[in-house]
Amino acid sequence: MASAGPGLESLVDQIISVITNDGRNIVGTLRGFDQATNIILDESHERVYSTRYVLVNCDLLPGLLSNALIGSLVQNSAISNKFLSWCLKEGVQQLVLGLYIIRGDNISVVGEVDEELDARLDLSNLRAHPLKPVIH
């Protein structure tokens, strides 16, 4: 029965992207898993998506540059991407987590990361609302 069921065997030692029930996105190398989809992730990091602009190099910018103002400046192409990446933190922040074990109950999706596609992603220009949590 279910001889070729959708196990995670084929993904072991590959880079995977996990979406958890609370909407987090964790990327790492799959080292192990079990029946209940508990998984072991090595060299993992979390990708934090947000639509907010976080100022770095703040001392050079007036404190009144609010998120809304920056948002409208970007929309009107009043400031260039180059300037953006200089004074604002990147769109998707990556937090290093290391070795992680995630309980199966909290896992929504396990995606096989296509490394070529992933390398082509421009995370600094990717802005999105965080994923909603799963509501059962």
Added chain:
Amino acid sequence: MDLSVFHRRNKSQVNEKDIIVTSNFATQLFFSYFKELVGKEVTVELKNDLAIRGTLHSVDQYLNIKLENTRVVDQDKYPHMLSVRNCFIRGSVVRYVLLPQDGVDIDILHDATRREARGG
């Protein structure tokens, strides 16, 4: 598609191999049904509102689903899976599976579920 065949097959499976004795037939029915859809294009909507479209690769008894050639339905809103082409979806977070038009024979499904409800 003749679901009565699955029905019989499932019953005999449970009797012969003594697989999970507590497994209810309704789950088995949908498991069999999804197995028949392998290779077809489906859209899986999750309980976090994310909808993923792809070719159904496999299903297991928990109704975990594996999709190939996936793309998220609203990619602008959800760019979180842009570098993912194949994915595993945990059965517990699936809200809907949208089937291809030719993948549904409602009369047969009605019949089969009624039979299940009557207890075989």
